[in-house]
Amino acid sequence: MQKTVRRGVFDRYDGWRVRNVDAVFGVIPFILRTRIDSQNFFEENIPLESVERFIRAHKDDMPDLTLMHVIIACMVRMIAARPYLNRFVVWNKIYARNHINISLVIKRSVTDKGEETLVKPQFDPADTLYDVVKKMTAILEENTPEGALNGSDRLSRFMRVLPSFVMRFVAFMLHNLDKVGLLPKAINRASPWHCSMFLTNMGSLGIGPIYHHLYEFGTCSVFVAMGNKVRGHAVSATGEKDARRFIGLKFVTDERICDGHYYAASMKYLRKLLSNPASLLDPPGQVVIDDGVVKKRKGR
Secondary structure, three states: OOOOOOOOOOOEOOEEEOOOOOHHHHHHHHHOOOOOOOEEEEEEEEEOHHHHHHHHHOOOOOOOOOHHHHHHHHHHHHHHHOHHHHEEEEOOEEEEEOOEEEEEEEEOOOOOOOOEEEEOOEEOOOOOHHHHHHHHHHHHHHHOOOOOOOHHHHHHHHHHOOOHHHHHHHHHHHHHHHHOOOOOHHHHHHOOOOOOEEEEEHHHHOOOOOOOOOOOOOOOOEEEEEEEEEEEEEEOOOOOEEEEEEEEEEEEEEOOOOOHHHHHHHHHHHHHHHHOHHHHHOOOOOOOOOOOOOOOOOOO
16 A cells, blocks of 8 residues: 555645545544544454364464464454555544554553553554564563563653643643644654554453543554453354354444444454454455545546
């Protein structure tokens, strides 16, 4: 996508202005002015048998492979095939993000007072599961040790020591600079709130998924929470109840970036990927370009 679409006068450094949209989507960002106004909530319960068999089968060539890696790889592949999911709204305008990154919270020690940090690995639309595991392993090794500091940590520590009246002014300036696309790139890179999707793993804490709100600051339009593994029953094709293992995924989404049909089709695609994770071992056959940023020819 970066090679196909040139940055125009009204584009941002982190995304292209979406102009080719239905009239309704041109108006909605002015009516629903915040992400809080625009949040939709839904959940998916994903059967785990296929994924767990797949993980066991690849314990030799990918010893670090976990369910979370598979979920992240599915999210990357979903964005590559369904690019509207990588849109965001800033100052009543819709933009298509020109990269893929996913923010995650990681705990450096599993205790009540264990230090948390935020990481934001960058992915390529053509990444395979092997690529995702490699990138995630590298970023966790870099950020998990006690005392490690990343850009997000440094920014938070700097802002924490500011007097309240200075902090209010800084926050005000950051919000407004971001509205007009002038937020310093260093802050954008460090900010976990400027991302394609935000993923939190509640299952690592031994609880189910939660509906996590979207943030007003930043550009995140989709928040995904995964829970712990649970047992339940599913009705088979013959009408019999089968005991199965599931994992719950809860989504909070910004309805201004695409319609319900697009979200529903995207979730069906996610289910398809999770039922056949072997498809993630190869690059996608095609990376779909967001048609909202492609200039239409005259007469169309």
